[in-house]
Amino acid sequence: MALIPPPGSPIERAPRTDESIDRDLREVEEREFEKGLLTTTIDKAIAWAQTGSMWPATFGLACCAIEMMHVSMPRTDIARFGMENFRASPRQADLLIVSGRVSQKMAPVLRRIYDQMLEPKWVISMGACASTGGVFNNYALVQGVDKVVPVDVYVPGCPPRPEGLLEGIMVLHRKVGARGQKSNADLRREALAAESR
Amino acid sequence: MSEVAAAIEAACPGAVLADLEHVGETTVEIAADHLLTVARFIQGAPLSFTLLSDVTCADFPEHADAGRFRLAYHLYAPESGRRVRLRVWAGAEDPEVPSVTPVWRTADWHERETYDMFGVRFAGHPDLARILMPLDWEGHPLRRDYPLGGEEVVFTDAE
Amino acid sequence: MPSEANLGAMPFDEETRTALEASRREGRALTETERAIVGAEALTPLEAIERSRQSADRADHAPGSRQPMIINLGPQHPSTHGVLRLVTQLDGEVIRDLHPVIGYLHTGIEKQCENKTYWQAITLVTRMDYLASYFNTAAYTMAVERLLGLEVPERAQYIRVIMMEINRIASHLVWLGTSGLELGAMTMMFYSYREREKALDLGEMIAGDRMNTRFFQVGGCADDIPQGFEQRVRTWIDELPGHIDTWEGMLSTNPIWVDRTRGVGVLPADELLNLGVTGPVLRAAGVDLDLRRANPYCGYEHFDFQVPLGTAGDSYDRYTVRMREMRESARIIQQALDGLPEGRHIADDRKVVLPPRGELATSMEALIHHFKLVTEGFTVPEGESYVAVESPRGELGCYVVADGTPKPRRVHMRDPSFVNLQALRPMARGAYLADLVTMIGSLDNVMGGVDR
Numbered sequence: 001m002a003l004i005p006p007p008g009s010p011i012e013r014a015p016r017t018d019e020s021i022d023r024d025l026r027e028v029e030e031r032e033f034e035k036g037l038l039t040t041t042i043d044k045a046i047a048w049a050q051t052g053s054m055w056p057a058t059f060g061l062a063c064c065a066i067e068m069m070h071v072s073m074p075r076t077d078i079a080r081f082g083m084e085n086f087r088a089s090p091r092q093a094d095l096l097i098v099s100g101r102v103s104q105k106m107a108p109v110l111r112r113i114y115d116q117m118l119e120p121k122w123v124i125s126m127g128a129c130a131s132t133g134g135v136f137n138n139y140a141l142v143q144g145v146d147k148v149v150p151v152d153v154y155v156p157g158c159p160p161r162p163e164g165l166l167e168g169i170m171v172l173h174r175k176v177g178a179r180g181q182k183s184n185a186d187l188r189r190e191a192l193a194a195e196s197r
Numbered sequence: 198m199s200e201v202a203a204a205i206e207a208a209c210p211g212a213v214l215a216d217l218e219h220v221g222e223t224t225v226e227i228a229a230d231h232l233l234t235v236a237r238f239i240q241g242a243p244l245s246f247t248l249l250s251d252v253t254c255a256d257f258p259e260h261a262d263a264g265r266f267r268l269a270y271h272l273y274a275p276e277s278g279r280r281v282r283l284r285v286w287a288g289a290e291d292p293e294v295p296s297v298t299p300v301w302r303t304a305d306w307h308e309r310e311t312y313d314m315f316g317v318r319f320a321g322h323p324d325l326a327r328i329l330m331p332l333d334w335e336g337h338p339l340r341r342d343y344p345l346g347g348e349e350v351v352f353t354d355a356e
Numbered sequence: 357m358p359s360e361a362n363l364g365a366m367p368f369d370e371e372t373r374t375a376l377e378a379s380r381r382e383g384r385a386l387t388e389t390e391r392a393i394v395g396a397e398a399l400t401p402l403e404a405i406e407r408s409r410q411s412a413d414r415a416d417h418a419p420g421s422r423q424p425m426i427i428n429l430g431p432q433h434p435s436t437h438g439v440l441r442l443v444t445q446l447d448g449e450v451i452r453d454l455h456p457v458i459g460y461l462h463t464g465i466e467k468q469c470e471n472k473t474y475w476q477a478i479t480l481v482t483r484m485d486y487l488a489s490y491f492n493t494a495a496y497t498m499a500v501e502r503l504l505g506l507e508v509p510e511r512a513q514y515i516r517v518i519m520m521e522i523n524r525i526a527s528h529l530v531w532l533g534t535s536g537l538e539l540g541a542m543t544m545m546f547y548s549y550r551e552r553e554k555a556l557d558l559g560e561m562i563a564g565d566r567m568n569t570r571f572f573q574v575g576g577c578a579d580d581i582p583q584g585f586e587q588r589v590r591t592w593i594d595e596l597p598g599h600i601d602t603w604e605g606m607l608s609t610n611p612i613w614v615d616r617t618r619g620v621g622v623l624p625a626d627e628l629l630n631l632g633v634t635g636p637v638l639r640a641a642g643v644d645l646d647l648r649r650a651n652p653y654c655g656y657e658h659f660d661f662q663v664p665l666g667t668a669g670d671s672y673d674r675y676t677v678r679m680r681e682m683r684e685s686a687r688i689i690q691q692a693l694d695g696l697p698e699g700r701h702i703a704d705d706r707k708v709v710l711p712p713r714g715e716l717a718t719s720m721e722a723l724i725h726h727f728k729l730v731t732e733g734f735t736v737p738e739g740e741s742y743v744a745v746e747s748p749r750g751e752l753g754c755y756v757v758a759d760g761t762p763k764p765r766r767v768h769m770r771d772p773s774f775v776n777l778q779a780l781r782p783m784a785r786g787a788y789l790a791d792l793v794t795m796i797g798s799l800d801n802v803m804g805g806v807d808r
Contacts, residue, residue: 070553159568271770
């Protein structure tokens with residue numbers, strides 16, 4: 001017996017598309033809703049929880065750090081997104097906001113802080129200096145923090161306005177919330193595993 | 198000759214090499230060997246330049262015969278509000294000048310920074326370690342022959 | 357601290373080994389700071405715990421009989437105001453010695469300035485002490501103006517004074533918020549940042565950016581004040597003294613605040629002066645040194661203001677001095693707005709100053725000047741100048757060496773944060789570790805200015 005059935009044979013079915021799964025799920029949801037229950041997938045539930053309280057590390061570098069502080073202050077108020085809790089210990093943080101220029105002297109420290117953070121973790125590169133070195137193209141600075149840690153979202157500006165950082169955080173939330181989307185840390189780890197194999 | 202330069206010359210003969218007024222600022226060029234004596238004199242009464250604002254250096258590779266590294270000590274007298282700049286040439290090969298930390302303790306970090314950035318050594322400094330760059334950094338970044346570094350930026354429209 | 361001889365037997369991490377190699381390369385012994393850093397990094401955390409346990413077993417009750425415990429604060433630490441690292445040696449809770457390790461934010465701005473034209477370098481110096489960006493540009497442009505012999509119109513000087521004083525208040529508000537947060541007065545952070553937002557809005561209104569504007573140009577200011585600006589500034593500074601009253605009501609007699617700041621971080625005035633400390637820290641010790649008063653620039657001699665002084669020189673006095681300085685700044689802004697003279701906002705020198713935007717479409721000459729200035733910049737005659745202004749942290753000096761080309765030979769900033777931080781070590785010796793946070797807060801150093 002052939003393992004792969006010939007085309008047109010009765011056992012071959014059309015692959016189920018995402019829409020059809022969603023339709024089925026919706027039917028289940030509607031049935032269960034009448035009983036007072038909500039159904040969802042584990043992925044969605046985890047993503048919802050993760051975006052609801054993503055705690056940033058207290059990691060201020062330069063000018064951008066001041067604008068990062070403004071994000072948690074009354075006008076922009078990051079507490080609306082459950083993120084006002086800046087953690088001093090990297091082990092309690094989910095999000096590393098690299099807020100400012102990273103010097104050659106600071107790069108190993110930054111890497112160590114990133115390594116100390118627990119999975120899952122995300123990185124926002126805030127401002128021109130962290131993203132590309134900015135106007136300081138010289139011996140002292142790392143030209144882009146993505147040489148040291150994997151970055152999920154880049155926020156442009158010198159420094160970005162608090163609203164700009166907030167938009168970056170929203171983009172990250174959408175990224176985490178989207179089903180099947182992996183963080184850049186995951187992708188890098190998978191690539192490294194494939195290389196070593 | 199300016200008042201300050203005349204006072205220095207009277208107290209430490211042979212110390213003043215040059216003396217100039219430019220854009221309203223007084224500069225007195227001092228021989229490196231006399232620096233510490235001049236510092237002690239100028240810090241005390243009657244001149245009482247008690248605040249050493251700044252110690253820094255400028256690199257003149259084209260003036261290697263004059264000494265290449267030109268140090269500038271910016272002094273301030275809080276009572277009179279006067280400022281004066283002392284200038285010392287450090288020498289092109291193995292530059293070294295006496296440290297003024299015994300007179301002004303604030304010179305400590307200034308001299309460490311100058312050592313870090315220009316490689317000028319300060320004799321008698323208590324703790325002459327690198328301050329801004331990592332301890333194992335090679336070279337002195339603010340020398341003119343040290344490349345700026347960084348990365349080549351390629352713009353997408355530059356064919 | 358391990359002596360140099362027995363360091364050889366200890367396990368080293370990479371950084372420690374390279375530090376030793378670097379000192380050998382230069383043919384010298386390790387210095388004190390290097391030994392402190394090597395000592396802090398030579399042991400793994402487990403070894404360090406084991407060592408302090410052995411030392412505690414051996415020690416009797418005589419003071420100083422215990423081996424010091426080495427604690428490494430920073431560079432990522434919530435209360436060091438940036439990336440400051442402190443290698444502290446503790447005897448119990450008492451600090452025996454402390455070595456500040458800086459340079460974690462070294463950006464190479466001074467080197468970068470040498471590779472830019474004079475007017476491009478304004479953008480770079482703004483980002484040194486980022487809480488006092490207007491002061492950086494003021495010191496730099498005034499140094500270049502002095503070399504050029506350029507007269508700045510009086511209106512431009514008044515606008516500069518207004519912007520600098522707004523910036524001073526905004527900078528003190530960051531100090532108030534963060535040091536309040538560290539000493540348990542979290543509310544201060546929200547109140548002070550609410551007001552700071554309004555100050556940043558003013559900056560945005562006048563120059564388009566909240567923090568790092570390059571509004572001050574060589575010769576004056578980039579533009580005249582926009583419509584409605586004056587009214588907004590007046591509203592803000594009219595409200596401010598009332599807010600300061602509220603904040604002082606919350607802190608000045610608050611027992612926790614008073615207990616944690618009274619008598620903390622005291623150094624005698626002559627020692628502070630010898631350490632080069634300036635600004636509110638020196639004035640809190642009773643030394644009447646304010647460059648706005650002692651060596652007026654930008655027309656500060658026209659304004660009536662007081663220089664607040666302290667008596668004890670402790671952290672509490674630094675707090676009161678800064679609070680009163682904010683009130684005085686508001687008064688200066690008020691006077692500057694009242695007496696704002698008519699005239700140009702920038703000098704009328706086409707060799708140095710960009711022509712007005714409107715003229716570019718109609719005047720060929722303006723277009724040529726604009727093109728030449730943007731592509732080549734202007735040349736500055738050979739010479740050197742040092743201009744000092746009173747920044748929120750003390751004497752901010754800019755030393756510019758010109759060699760007759762369009763690019764500066766040397767730009768150096770004498771940053772008050774860098775100098776004042778030196779006072780931390782003599783202050784902290786013999787103090788409690790918890791008071792170290794108060795001292796760092798009361799010095800109000802900005803690491804961007806320290807490392808440049």
